[in-house]
Amino acid sequence: MARSEKAEQTYQKILTVASKLFHEQGYEKTSIQDILNELKMSKGAVYHHFKSKKEILDAIEEQTYQENMRFLRKLIKESTGATGLEKMSQVFMTYISSYDFDIKDRERMEAHLDPHTLVADIKVTPKHAKFLLELVEEGIRDGSIKTEYPLELMESFFVLFTVWINPIIYPRSMEEAKKRMILLQQIMKNMGAEFISNEMVDIVIDAYKKGGYFD
Numbered sequence: 237m238a239r240s241e242k243a244e245q246t247y248q249k250i251l252t253v254a255s256k257l258f259h260e261q262g263y264e265k266t267s268i269q270d271i272l273n274e275l276k277m278s279k280g281a282v283y284h285h286f287k288s289k290k291e292i293l294d295a296i297e298e299q300t301y302q303e304n305m306r307f308l309r310k311l312i313k314e315s316t317g318a319t320g321l322e323k324m325s326q327v328f329m330t331y332i333s334s335y336d337f338d339i340k341d342r343e344r345m346e347a348h349l350d351p352h353t354l355v356a357d358i359k360v361t362p363k364h365a366k367f368l369l370e371l372v373e374e375g376i377r378d379g380s381i382k383t384e385y386p387l388e389l390m391e392s393f394f395v396l397f398t399v400w401i402n403p404i405i406y407p408r409s410m411e412e413a414k415k416r417m418i419l420l421q422q423i424m425k426n427m428g429a430e431f432i433s434n435e436m437v438d439i440v441i442d443a444y445k446k447g448g449y450f451d
Contacts, residue, residue: 247285250275251299254292263293264351297356305367307331312371320375325431327371332439358399365390372429382428389427396420401440403449410450414441 253274257266268289272279286292311330317323368390375381383389397420399405403413417440421432444450 243285246277246281250277250282250285250292251296254289255296258293258296263289293356297360301360301363304364307334308364308367312368319378319380320371320373321380321429321431324368324371324375324381324429325433325436327368328431329433329436329439332436332443354405358395361394361398362391364394375429385427389424389429392427393420393424396423403444408450410441410445413444413450417441 250271254266254271257270257274261270266289268279268282271289271292272282275282286295308327308331311327312323315323315326317326365387369387372381372383372386372390376383376386401413401416401420408416414437417432417437421434421437424430424432
C-alpha cells in the first residue's frame with residue numbers, strides 16, 4: 237500500500253536527517269536518539285517507518301542507488317556512440333565529469349567509512365554492473381568489446397574503481413592514485429573493453445585533487 241503524502245514526507249525527512257548524521261558522525265557513532273533529537277520526533281514516529289538504524293541505512297543506500305540509476309539511464313538514452321564500446325566510454329566520461337568533490341565532501345566521506353556503510357556501498361556494486369551489462373552485451377554483438385565474462389568484467393571494474401582507486405579508503409599521493417587508474421585502464425583494455433581513455437584518467441585524478449583528497 238502506498239504511503240500517504242504526509243507519511244512520505246516524514247519518511248523522506250528521516251532519511252535526509254539520518255544521512256546527514258551518518259556522513260558527519262559515522263554510522264556507528266550515530267544513535268537512534270541522535271536522529272530523534274535532530275528530527276524532534278518521537279521514537280514511535282520513526283519506528284513506524286523503520287524497525288532499526290540498519291533499516292534506515294539500507295533505505296538510504298537504496299535511494300542513492302536509484303538516483304544514480306536514473307542519471308545513468310538518462311546518459312545511456314542520450315548516448316550517441318555508434319558501438320557499445322563508444323556508448324560505454326561516453327556514459328562514463330559524462331558520469332565522471334559530474335564529480336564535484338570538495339573538502340567538506342571529503343570530511344563527510346571520511347566519517348562515512350565505518351564497516352556498516354562501507355559494506356553497504358560495496359554490496360550495491362553488482363547492481364551497477366548488471367544495469368550497465370546491456371552496453372557490454374551490445375559491444376559484444378557489434379564486435380567492439382571482446383569478452384566471455386561481461387558481468388564479471390563490469391563487477392570487477394566497479395569494485396576496483398569505487399574501492400581500490402578511492403584515496404579516502406586507501407590514502408595515497410596523486411601520483412600513486414594515477415598509477416592505479418592507468419593500471420585499471422590497462423586491465424579493462426586487456427579484458428577486451430577499452431573504454432577508459434587517458435582523458436578519463438585525468439578527469440578522475442583532477443576531481444580528487446581539487447577536493448583535497450591527496451596528502
